[in-house]
Amino acid sequence: MSAVAAAASSDLAPLPVFLIIDEFREAVVGDLPEDDLTGRLERRQYVIDRLKLDFSKDAARLAAQFATDGAVGDRLDAPTAGEWIRHNCKTTSSVAYDSINVGEQLHRLSKCADAVAAGEIGFAHLSVIARTAKALDGLRTEPAFAEDELLQRAKESSAGRLWHYCMRLRHALDPEGVAQEQRIAVEQRRLQFSVWDDGSVLVSGQLDPVGGAALRTALEPLAQPMGEGDDRCLERRQGDAIVELSLHSLDAGLVPQHASQRPHLQVTTTLETLQGFPGSPAADMEFSTPISAVTVQRLACDANVARVVFGPDSVVVDVGRAARVVSGSTRRALNVRDQHCRWPGCERTASWSAAHHVVHWTQGGRTDLSNLLLLCHRHHWMVHEGGWKLARSDDDRVLAIPPTYDYWRAPQLRLSSRE
Ligand SMILES: [Zn+2]
Ligand SMILES: [Zn+2]
Structure with a gap:
């Protein structure tokens, strides 16, 4: 019953x-x-x-x-x-x-x-x-x-x-x-940033249909799988794409000047950190928590560098003129030679790539064509922070060698998108 x-x-x-x-x-x-x-x-x-x-x-x-x-x-x-x-x-x-x-x-x-x-x-x-x-x-x-x-x-x-x-x-x-x-x-467009304990930035917001389509159209070509061994999921590729779009806008001077300054990422570091000496402090970056030496080295590969001398009590006593690490003429020659990112299978164009020093200039590497390679933002990151190594084959192709150690990777999110 x-x-x-x-x-x-x-x-x-x-x-x-x-x-x-x-x-x-x-x-x-x-x-x-x-x-x-x-x-x-x-x-x-x-x-x-x-x-x-x-x-x-x-x-x-x-x-x-x-x-x-x-x-x-x-x-x-x-x-x-x-x-x-x-x-x-x-x-x-x-x-x-x-x-x-x-x-x-x-x-x-x-x-x-x-x-x-x-x-x-x-x-x-x-x-x-x-x-x-x-x-x-x-x-x-x-x-x-x-x-x-x-x-x-x-x-x-x-x-x-x-x-x-x-x-x-x-x-x-x-x-x-x-x-x-x-x-x-x-009128209801909005974008909010909240910073987590580890400095990661949580992005949330809302766009109207046309604004959303503009963002998605801009990100879509940048979010395609690129180069050999790219197993990133869509959400990860979109995250990388919006960072790449921002970096490119800064590099290419597309962002309007503010207070007669061209907006750029500003990092303050000691020479020891730049050279990666054990025991050196993390570097300071505007809008970010302190960043690691390997990231400083990547950013310094292709940047304007100025010497700042601090006196007692952290007072700035002298600021040198900012000099471009890779001069304009060297960069133009590099663009003509490489044409695009040199990572195997990647064709991100020269203007979307950085000049990477095979032997870093802080380690005595020369800033000339024999020691430079074009790498897009993602592959530049993989070489500096991701543990990948680059080598040249006998016929002058660039080979990418994965890290030998098993480094932790974020679990990949797979979200279903609305129809
Ligand atoms: Zn580099
Ligand atoms: Zn690339």
């Missing part, structure tokens, strides 16, 4: 809801074998969608109470129905407000609701259609909103494709509404 049946057939107190749910969860996939994973997933999602449909109806009823009775908010201690749902149903604002919207639009989406109940479309489809219905609400251009047509589209496509179709439809029916939404999206 099931617990549900017992509750229904006796005068005992109702069973706690979790007992009913446990029974129900079993029953949902009870007729499917354990190893029918796809069948079980489909069945469970169908049940979730049915529950979401019911949830949206009640959510809209609560929203209606908030709208018509000012005392409801005080009694429930929440400013809006969405806020109450977010907090008490332990969900996000977008889920809460989306549910309310679906519930509010159901009166004109009865065929779509039936299709969810029949398992013909998902709740995700219904949510897209409800958002479109709401957006077209004020237009009063009946029959602009054609439920039949959208339902047919929903049956034939993924929720992502349906969303795309709805955006196009909306623009056809309401171009000013779409333009206004995109205006607001531009």
Whole structure:
């Protein structure tokens, strides 16, 4: 005998809801074998969608109470129905407000609701259609909103494709509404940096569709796999790409001058650190925590260097003229000879590459063509900080030799991107 049946057939107190749910969860996939994973997933999602449909109806009823009775908010201690749902149903604002919207639009989406109940479309489809219905609400251009047509589209496509179709439809029916939404999206652009304990910078933000597309278009060619042995995942490549774009903008003088100074990375270091002597202190960099000697050496490979003499109490007593390590004429000759990054298989162009000293100038290496190689930002990093070695073959090809030690690597993130 099931617990549900017992509750229904006796005068005992109702069973706690979790007992009913446990029974129900079993029953949902009870007729499917354990190893029918796809069948079980489909069945469970169908049940979730049915529950979401019911949830949206009640959510809209609560929203209606908030709208018509000012005392409801005080009694429930929440400013809006969405806020109450977010907090008490332990969900996000977008889920809460989306549910309310679906519930509010159901009166004109009865065929779509039936299709969810029949398992013909998902709740995700219904949510897209409800958002479109709401957006077209004020237009009063009946029959602009054609439920039949959208339902047919929903049956034939993924929720992502349906969303795309709805955006196009909306623009056809309401171009000013779409333009206004995109205006607001531009006003909502933001970018935030927060610094973690180890100095890493957490980047978060929001861009409008066009701004986001500009960033992605700029990063996309830089985020392609490059050279032999590149096994970085997409997220890592995009992270490298935005650093590369920033470094290139600084190197190429593309960033507007500020206070008559060309913006550049500024590092202050001792000669001992630059030479990598044991016991030497870390170097200081503006906007960063102290950086290691190997990073200083990479940056110094192809940089302007000025001598700064500090007196007692760290007072600067003399600043020499900044001199370019690799002179303009040497760099031009190097660009002509190498043309692009010399890492095997990498073709990042000369203007996106640095002049690398095979034997570093702080170790007595000469700054002439015999001791210089073009390396792009990523491969320059791999040689200085990543432990890779470069060698020349007999026919003057450059060979990249991986580090012999097993250095720690960050676990690779694999995130699914939205359709
Ligand atoms: Zn270098
Ligand atoms: Zn390269």
